[in-house]
Amino acid sequence: MANPTSALSIRGLYVDRGAQPILHGLNLQLTGGRLAVLGRNGAGKSTLCLAIMGMLPVRSGSITLDGVELAGKPPHDIAAAGITLVPQGRRVFPSLTVDEHLRLMEGRRPGPWNAARVYRELPRLAERKTNYGNQLSGGEKQMLALGRALMTNPRLIVLDEPSEGLSPLIVEHLLQLIAECHREGTSILLVEQNMRAGLTAAAEVALMSGGVVSHTVSSETLQSDENLQHQYLGIATH
Numbered sequence: 038m039a040n041p042t043s044a045l046s047i048r049g050l051y052v053d054r055g056a057q058p059i060l061h062g063l064n065l066q067l068t069g070g071r072l073a074v075l076g077r078n079g080a081g082k083s084t085l086c087l088a089i090m091g092m093l094p095v096r097s098g099s100i101t102l103d104g105v106e107l108a109g110k111p112p113h114d115i116a117a118a119g120i121t122l123v124p125q126g127r128r129v130f131p132s133l134t135v136d137e138h139l140r141l142m143e144g145r146r147p148g149p150w151n152a153a154r155v156y157r158e159l160p161r162l163a164e165r166k167t168n169y170g171n172q173l174s175g176g177e178k179q180m181l182a183l184g185r186a187l188m189t190n191p192r193l194i195v196l197d198e199p200s201e202g203l204s205p206l207i208v209e210h211l212l213q214l215i216a217e218c219h220r221e222g223t224s225i226l227l228v229e230q231n232m233r234a235g236l237t238a239a240a241e242v243a244l245m246s247g248g249v250v251s252h253t254v255s256s257e258t259l260q261s262d263e264n265l266q267h268q269y270l271g272i273a274t275h
């Protein structure tokens with residue numbers, strides 16, 4: 038039996054980038070512990086992730102975690118509330134070592150994750166402990182971005198396209214670790230263009246286009262509906 042997970046509720050979210058409106062009254066509910074958000078390039082997925090983390094201003098709307106309003110709060114308050122983001126592109130510092138990245142996050146929130154456990158679960162990082170960010174491969178950077186996020190012992194982890202540019206083997210390893218976090222009670226919001234990764238990670242999928250969530254469907258429904266795949270992910274039907 039999984040531990041109880043936190044509920045994320047987003048209602049009527051409007052977010053702009055510069056003068057351009059990007060999210061247009063987006064609604065999303067994560068109540069079952071794991072939700073994948075799938076959509077094509079430009080659907081607004083990264084904008085959503087950054088807005089949840091307080092890294093883009095919310096024009097209007099509500100973002101709550103277990104009923105506590107977070108919209109309009111700065112990123113450090115949102116991190117303190119237990120949300121962590123694994124950003125698109127990994128954002129690893131070129132001149133910090135693997136170990137320094139992890140130590141930066143040490144002791145932020147109590148919980149089962151510490152550097153020893155990150156090294157145990159991601160042994161490749163232990164081998165690269167003294168290497169600098171700019172010496173890591175794409176897969177190693179993604180492992181570090183995930184390890185660093187886990188060091189904060191999050192209640193909700195938001196992952197923005199973690200599978201981008203990685204081999205299927207590495208993606209599988211990361212998804213296994215994410216599933217383990219979920220079993221321990223962390224809620225997972227996995228944003229992807231890669232349908233396979235999204236379907237593996239969650240039983241429920243929010244389909245995003247044009248800055249809103251248009252449908253929320255089960256992963257079985259998406260898997261069997263080629264029209265939906267074509268419409269939201271641009272996967273060719275035949």
Ligand SMILES: Nc1ncnc2c1ncn2[C@@H]1O[C@H](COP(=O)(O)OP(=O)(O)OP(=O)(O)O)[C@@H](O)[C@H]1O
Nearest residue numbers: 054055057059076077078079080081082083084085
């Ligand atoms: N820094 C920025 N300044 C202004 N507009 C931006 C910026 N970043 C993205 N946009 C615009 O916001 C819209 C949504 O982009 P966003 O990155 O959220 O989409 P996405 O679904 O994550 O796609 P991708 O997978 O390509 O990142 C796009 O029209 C994009 O051109």
